[in-house]
Amino acid sequence: MxxxxxxxxxxxxxxxxxxxxxxxxxxxxxxxxxxxxxxxxxxxxxxxxxxxxxxxxxxxxxxxxxxxxxxxxxxxxxxNLYGKDLKERALIDMYTEGTIDLMDLMMLYYFFSEDKQKRLSDIEQKAKERFLPVFEKGLANSDFLVGNQLSRADVHLLETTLMLQELFPTILSTFPKIQAFQERMKALPRISKFxxxxxxxxxxxxxxxxxxxxxxxxxxxx
Missing domain, CATH: 3.40.30.10 (Glutaredoxin)
Known part of the structure; x- marks a missing residue:
């Protein structure tokens, strides 16, 4: 190896x-x-x-x-993308699990040929009502979801929201904190390169x- x-x-x-x-x-x-x-x-x-x-x-x-x-x-x-202590790690894990749940909905969408529109509507509704408000609140007073430095939760959130915008281009229109977060993240050199x-x-x-x-x-x- x-x-x-x-x-x-x-x-x-x-x-x-x-x-x-x-x-x-x-x-x-x-x-x-x-x-x-x-x-x-x-x-x-x-x-x-x-x-x-x-x-x-x-x-x-x-x-x-x-x-x-x-x-x-x-x-x-x-x-060093996992917080400074166990409490931060727990928060990072909670946010991460939320992004994974949302990404799983989008990934599965491509594997089913039936009820495509219904599946899209379900993804959009859950994103707007269950997931995005949580992340918007989490970014209300900080540049990062947890603590004062970049964590995996931030990376997963950027990935997830970009995926959402591929399906629903205007979905972040009522989530200004997430929009600003995206711009900050995309300006990071390593993220920009990717x-x-x-x-x-x-x-x-x-x-x-x-x-x-x-x-x-x-x-x-x-």
Whole structure:
């Protein structure tokens, strides 16, 4: 195993995208092994690399780490994106879980062909009524969600709100604190670099990505 950080996943966002965002925010360069065939996935399982037969898989510091939350917890802790104490970490975790819940709704949207408009309406309603007001309040008196420095919660919030705007361009019109937060975050050099064309950031899911995931993980879509 090399000393470089290596990501094993599909050529799309999915569960790996938040990991890419965290690594980018930490200024960590990484390589990607793109999974396009079921044989690659089966080999990872046979090699014992997938503890629970799931990707993402990240090779870092001589370890093969699976389970998305475990991966992100490790990266956040290693690169000082996890607050200054346990109390801040608890708040960061709460905000993070909220962003993950919202992102999961958007990720699943691309995998279902039926009731697309109903699913979109459900995402928009939940975002406006359940999630965004919490983040707007959290940013009322600070540049960051928790404490006085950048944390993983901020990185996840930027990722989430940018995803929302891809689906609903005006959704932040009544959330001025989040809008201002976005601009501050996008001005950070490492974030700005990740948002430029040609970076490791992946585009929204398309039919090719969905088809590949369903073929590779065919046992989950029977």
């Amino acid at each position: 090399s000393g470089k950080v290596v990501l094993h996943y599909f050529d799309g966002r999915g569960k790996m995208e938040s990991i890419r965002w965290l690594l980018a925010a930490a200024g960590v360069e990484f390589e990607e092994v793109i999974i396009t065939k079921r044989e690659q996935y089966v080999k990872l399982m046979n090699d014992g690399a997938l503890m629970f037969q799931q990707v993402p898989l990240v090779e870092i510091d001589g370890m093969q780490i699976v389970q998305t939350k475990a991966i992100m917890n490790y990266i956040a802790g290693k690169y 948002l430029q064309p040609g970076s490791a950031r992946k585009p929204p899911s398309d039919e090719v990505y969905v088809k590949t995931v369903k073929e590779v993980l065919s046992h989950l879509f029977k």
